[in-house]
Amino acid sequence: xxxxxxxxxxxxxxxxxxxxxxxxxxxxxxxxxxxxxxxxxxxxxxxxxxxxxxxxxxxxxxxxxxxxxxxxxxxxxxxxxxxxxxxxxxxxxxxxxxxxxxxxxxxxxxxxxxxxxxxxxxxxxxxxxxxxxxxxxxxxxxxxxxxxxxxxxxxxxxxxxxxxxxxxxxxxxxxxxxxxxxxxxxxxxxxxxxxxxxxxxxxxxxxxxxxxxxxxxxxxxxxxxxxxxxxxxxxxxxxxxxxxxxxxxxxxxxxxxxxxxxxxxxxxxxxxxxx
Amino acid sequence: xxxxxxxxxxxxxxxxxxxxxxxxxxxxxxxxxxxxxxxxxxxxxxxxxxxxxxxxxxxxxxxxxxxxxxxxxxxxxxxxxxxxxxxxxxxxxxxxxxxxxxxxxxxxxxxxxxxxxxxxxxxxxxxxxxxxxxxxxxxxxxxxxxxxxxxxxxxxxxxxxxxxxxxxxxxxxxxxxxxxxxxxxxxxxxxxxxxxxxxxxxxxxxxxxxxxxxxxxx
Numbered sequence: 001x002x003x004x005x006x007x008x009x010x011x012x013x014x015x016x017x018x019x020x021x022x023x024x025x026x027x028x029x030x031x032x033x034x035x036x037x038x039x040x041x042x043x044x045x046x047x048x049x050x051x052x053x054x055x056x057x058x059x060x061x062x063x064x065x066x067x068x069x070x071x072x073x074x075x076x077x078x079x080x081x082x083x084x085x086x087x088x089x090x091x092x093x094x095x096x097x098x099x100x101x102x103x104x105x106x107x108x109x110x111x112x113x114x115x116x117x118x119x120x121x122x123x124x125x126x127x128x129x130x131x132x133x134x135x136x137x138x139x140x141x142x143x144x145x146x147x148x149x150x151x152x153x154x155x156x157x158x159x160x161x162x163x164x165x166x167x168x169x170x171x172x173x174x175x176x177x178x179x180x181x182x183x184x185x186x187x188x189x190x191x192x193x194x195x196x197x198x199x200x201x202x203x204x205x206x207x208x209x210x211x212x213x214x215x216x217x218x219x220x221x222x223x224x225x226x227x228x229x230x231x232x233x234x235x236x237x238x239x240x241x242x243x244x245x246x247x248x249x250x251x252x253x254x255x256x257x258x259x260x261x262x263x264x265x266x267x268x269x270x271x272x273x274x275x
Numbered sequence: 276x277x278x279x280x281x282x283x284x285x286x287x288x289x290x291x292x293x294x295x296x297x298x299x300x301x302x303x304x305x306x307x308x309x310x311x312x313x314x315x316x317x318x319x320x321x322x323x324x325x326x327x328x329x330x331x332x333x334x335x336x337x338x339x340x341x342x343x344x345x346x347x348x349x350x351x352x353x354x355x356x357x358x359x360x361x362x363x364x365x366x367x368x369x370x371x372x373x374x375x376x377x378x379x380x381x382x383x384x385x386x387x388x389x390x391x392x393x394x395x396x397x398x399x400x401x402x403x404x405x406x407x408x409x410x411x412x413x414x415x416x417x418x419x420x421x422x423x424x425x426x427x428x429x430x431x432x433x434x435x436x437x438x439x440x441x442x443x444x445x446x447x448x449x450x451x452x453x454x455x456x457x458x459x460x461x462x463x464x465x466x467x468x469x470x471x472x473x474x475x476x477x478x479x480x481x482x483x484x485x486x487x488x489x490x491x492x493x
Binding site for chain 1: 277278280283284286352357412440449450452453454455456457458459
């Protein structure tokens with residue numbers, strides 16, 4: 001065999017390898033297809049403790065991962081988690097990289113146009129966080145302050161809407177940058193959610209921050225591609241069961257140190273079932 | 276939530292570093308091949324080929340790498356082609372590096388006095404031989420400082436691959452900083468790792484220059 005032919009064979013094999021790697025796995029549209037495949041692919045966040053994050057051993061862990069594990073058990077299949085970022089999660093679902101998202105995804109009407117949510121399985125509150133000695137009783141009290149938020153997050157939207165134009169709202173790329181800015185005094189208050197405090201307490205046990213205002217409740221549901229009626233129905237039934245048998249409450253206690261909130265039976269603009 | 280870095284977290288950083296090195300190598304190798312072609316085209320003496328190469332250089336040197344990555348990855352995705360981030364980043368880095376290296380090497384080729392080319396032509400050497408035996412050996416030496424300078428930029432530029440969800444060194448740093456809420460410490464470590472990679476490159480560049488110098492004196 002001449003070198004040139006060898007090289008061509010090698011190139012061919014390489015091309016084949018690349019093709020195999022980039023080929024899409026078969027799309028599972030129904031519960032039966034997932035059961036047949038023996039594995040359910042779940043997208044979770046990889047950097048949002050306590051919801052979905054890499055733990056000390058480098059494995060994905062958190063509230064969402066625990067719920068996903070229970071769902072996989074119910075399906076009788078293996079759970080395969082992929083960690084993703086907030087900005088990439090919907091694209092990953094739509095391009096069939098995963099079957100469903102348990103990615104701390106707040107159920108808002110704009111998002112419900114892109115994905116199909118189930119009923120909520122978790123909740124948190126979008127809040128304003130500031131030093132104890134700041135007097136903030138309503139949002140207007142914060143108008144003079146430098147406020148840090150995560151760009152495009154629910155707290156960014158709520159604060160931007162509530163404050164007069166020209167307020168000093170500083171947008172950061174991620175949660176840790178907001179916290180860093182708050183801790184170093186670059187900002188005097190921060191748009192946050194209730195789980196920030198849990199995290200800050202772990203890093204700085206003697207911090208002086210407290211929850212000042214609550215903007216809204218945020219509910220998190222499982223997201224699937226639109227129109228997956230079979231999967232959506234199954235997931236809603238499974239979540240109902242986890243709520244009834246106390247397993248979901250145990251997960252809530254474990255990760256947020258709070259009992260499971262009372263979930264709303266419907267959300268405006270966010271249907272729980274395929275219409 | 277983790278509050279300090281253990282062996283597993285350093286392993287993650289190491290994995291990120293390996294991706295950064297892989298991206299830099301692919302960018303430099305593919306960009307080197309592309310850049311060599313561009314440099315030859317830019318100094319070919321054929322008007323149409325020179326303008327074509329020149330247009331390529333202007334486009335990819337005049338737009339940010341971040342934008343190029345974005346367009347290659349998401350633009351191709353819009354055409355419904357499933358492109359892995361790895362391939363997208365490799366292509367974008369190659370285009371980017373080709374433009375820069377092409378222009379650096381074009382300058383080096385043209386820094387060799389025209390009289391040498393004329394003399395080689397007079398001796399009956401064809402284009403390939405002229406380049407191989409007369410022009411390029413001298414051009415290579417001239418190009419080393421700028422080439423190494425670009426390589427160092429490229430290593431740091433790969434951090435932009437994070438935009439297509441690529442977990443290289445900088446992205447690993449962001450991830451760990453979100454897990455630990457200690458961005459200052461994490462980014463200091465990440466910065467130190469970049470330095471440890473880039474500094475030997477500069478050193479290597481100087482050593483190469485010294486090595487090529489005696490050949491110049493003959």
